[in-house]
Amino acid sequence: MTTTDDDLTRLRTRLAAAALADGTLDVAYRTVDSPVGPLLLARTPAGLVRVAFAVQDHDAVLQSLADAVSPRVLQAAAPFDDVVRELDEYFAGRRRTFDVPLDLRLLRGFRRTVVSHLPEIPYGATASYAEVAASSGSPRAVRAVGTACALNPLPLVLPCHRVVRSDGSPGRYAGGDDAKLTLLALETAVGAAA
Amino acid sequence: MKEPFDRVVATHGATVLRVCRAVVGPVDADDAWSETFLAALRAYPDLPADANVQAWLVTIAHRKAVDVVRRAARHAVPVADLPEHTAPPAGRDLDLWAALAALPTKQRHAVAYHHLAGLPYDEVATVLGGTPAAARRAAADGVASLRRTYAGPLTPEGAAP
Numbered sequence: 001m002t003t004t005d006d007d008l009t010r011l012r013t014r015l016a017a018a019a020l021a022d023g024t025l026d027v028a029y030r031t032v033d034s035p036v037g038p039l040l041l042a043r044t045p046a047g048l049v050r051v052a053f054a055v056q057d058h059d060a061v062l063q064s065l066a067d068a069v070s071p072r073v074l075q076a077a078a079p080f081d082d083v084v085r086e087l088d089e090y091f092a093g094r095r096r097t098f099d100v101p102l103d104l105r106l107l108r109g110f111r112r113t114v115v116s117h118l119p120e121i122p123y124g125a126t127a128s129y130a131e132v133a134a135s136s137g138s139p140r141a142v143r144a145v146g147t148a149c150a151l152n153p154l155p156l157v158l159p160c161h162r163v164v165r166s167d168g169s170p171g172r173y174a175g176g177d178d179a180k181l182t183l184l185a186l187e188t189a190v191g192a193a194a
Numbered sequence: 195m196k197e198p199f200d201r202v203v204a205t206h207g208a209t210v211l212r213v214c215r216a217v218v219g220p221v222d223a224d225d226a227w228s229e230t231f232l233a234a235l236r237a238y239p240d241l242p243a244d245a246n247v248q249a250w251l252v253t254i255a256h257r258k259a260v261d262v263v264r265r266a267a268r269h270a271v272p273v274a275d276l277p278e279h280t281a282p283p284a285g286r287d288l289d290l291w292a293a294l295a296a297l298p299t300k301q302r303h304a305v306a307y308h309h310l311a312g313l314p315y316d317e318v319a320t321v322l323g324g325t326p327a328a329a330r331r332a333a334a335d336g337v338a339s340l341r342r343t344y345a346g347p348l349t350p351e352g353a354a355p
Contacts, residue, residue, distance in 0.1 A: 025235075
């Protein structure tokens, strides 16, 4: 008896659709290609909950979502149409802010405060870790801001790539230093052309 | 710590599909597979961390297969002649399915759960009810019948011989 991969692919798509309709799909995920490498996108019924770069190990990220949110995790493309469209527009230089619904449940306390303030840094601009610490109400918590940015569950959408060192050098990035440079260069070029 | 359900589907999806095809036939197997994994997804958060996932899935598949067969019987319309052909799926061994379909239900189940899903006889007995010895006998009788009625190779790919 031959069990073909095509049959299983079709059945898994059908399962994801049924689970969505049934309300039992707690975490939907998919991957998309981007100029900064393959991105993992994960979504709960409340909104986008996780964006992860390939260097963050997508399997490990899925396991952490199973632990922190729910083990009811399935691959499903349909729930991400709006996110994928906005990301495409962003990378094409036609979008400066994201307005898909977000689920911030992976963020607590100071990390949540810091990450929630990130969209205040305008497109094409940067802020230092010290400035973000000040705007988060804890001017001395510069290192904690660095940690909050490194652990940002929603990079790109909540723009931690706009947070740089006080001397203007880019600093580290969860998606890799090259990814940070790519994003900053994109925003500078588009901002200058506007 | 429980792995994402997607991994469960990736690991066991093919085996459960083979079992569904053997138990309900190629036409209804898709429905049985889908209902099995949807029910498993619902129950997954409550599954004990040390559970035997494959045995758990086969238990659900068994229940769903029984449902599917029961539903098909309810909707069946008696016809004078069998249809000429029922869209034979490419590359599938229809003779083996025909031979499996001809087995008594309990033998077919025992063969599928032991030889296709690889469950030991005590697990097969848990799924089917009855003793491990009875499950072993049913599977042995089923295989003996298959040897008489089916000319092709009897060791399915990926399953224990």
